[in-house]
Amino acid sequence: MGIRKAVLPVAGFGTRVLPASKAIPKELLPVVDQPVLQYVVDEARAAGIEHFVFVTGRGKSAIEDYFDEAFELEHALGQKASKADILKDVQRTKLPPGAASFTRQQAPLGLGHAVWCAKDIIGDEPFAVLLPDVILRAKPSALAQMVEAYDKVGGNIVAVDPVPEENVSSYGVIAPKSRDGRLIEMSGMVEKPPREEAPSNLKITGRYILQPEIFGLLEDQGKGAGGEIQLTDAMVRLMESQSFHAFEFEGEEFDCGSKAGYFEACVAHALEHPETAGAARDLLQKYTKK
Template sequence: MKRASVAVIPAAGFGTRFLPATKAVPKELLPILHRPAIEFIFDDIVGAQIPESVLITSENKSALAMHFSEAPNLESHLQSNGSEHLLEQHQNLLSNTTIKYAIQDRQLGLGHAVLQAEQLVGDRPFAVLLPDDILLGGSSFLTKMLAVSAQLKGSVLALKRVPPDMISRYGVVSASQIAANQYRIHGIVEKPSIHDAPSDLAVIGRYILPPTIFHILRSTPSGALGEIQLTDGIAKLIESEPVFGLIVEGDHYDVGTPQGMLACALTLGLEHAEMREHLLEIFRKWSQK
């Protein structure tokens, strides 16, 4: 399989866990410290040198496109105040990947969201990155997934071992280990119960997939809620093509929940030279109450 040259980011959801904050502001633009959550996803894309991205959004989330567009008035204001550095990190992202957009007009599952990128992706292998899953620490994990895909000539899913009480939140794989942190995947089940789970290896928001997945998804029956699940498409893909798994490195945060976003923000804050002492002082005050 050729190297993935485009990344797909499904971001059309309503973000109901963060209401009322997400009534007007997309969940993906909520700040983790001073940066919108979605920029951490683009860090991974740019770090992996993927030159093109497709952002799957909805008609009521135009703020996402605005965030990634040029802002000449703001840039001129910052230049006049000698504050250009405030946008430097953001502009570096924009200069290193081309962002295109596709609309998902109905929320019919992750597989349906990925299908909206078909025309823009075409016949190229591609990466899928879920904005809820942020990986911190070390170099771009996506780069390592691409290397495994090239070495083993197949699709690659990011995996993480999860405790029993979290099994039902994820797609879970049956797999056999083939090398350190690498697995050959034999099957995948969407959100199984503890008793039905084939293992404790959960799929964590990063995928390297072939363009053949689009045909599979189009022919995948929708579930009880009318949704097309990416997990079901991958289960079908496994029948005809090799699919591998790579254990995630670094810290994983599910910022699709307020608790996960807080944990991610605290971690980054404690690693930040200026914010660390402020946070530690807050913790000291609370410990004395």
């Protein structure tokens, strides 16, 4: 079965980017002219995702509004021929009728619990998980690359990219077993290992393709790191009975959940955007001279 549905856990407080995320969901912070979450949804749509399951929390209703129709705004823009391009951009943000579901995670119990909250909507089929504060800039989209690999090997797949060895203790990394190009058969995953004990420098990058059996494991998964229900712990258990591969996607990662990562995303995308590229270069030169 192909990958039709995706889970986007958007219930987090965004503590790493406070106070900005106190009133605005971190997923809606703008990168040039569209929110972080739009980049993630675009990536998924380019991979053939038809149905999005947003796992939300209190204070996140703006996300539901964002993907809905903005009748008054669209009507006002439609009255002016000069705003036609802007209207087209606004209309592009709408998801088709029936293409989005919103379910609440009532308490911040971890990524694993957030994914579990989507189980009745996903049903008995493989699905994708995309962390909504990670932009992966790639062509074809990073998830599309993973889906192509999934069509060949099935099972479960996580996206990875290399990090400097001195930084491995900050991430979850994989233990590789064998490699075929960008596709890597895995023998395990380790969360934030000491540098000298890390099985590789390939970190898990916020994109997953998982089989529905993960939900049964998440149902009784105990709390792990940080006192939360960790998706990684359930994946390690699932690895005992199903195949797991890592896919080293071709592209760039921007972790918009941190201040530095968010700033990097804004700069990188401003330098690529046709309306801002020239000004962005001039501003960078201006401030780097100081």
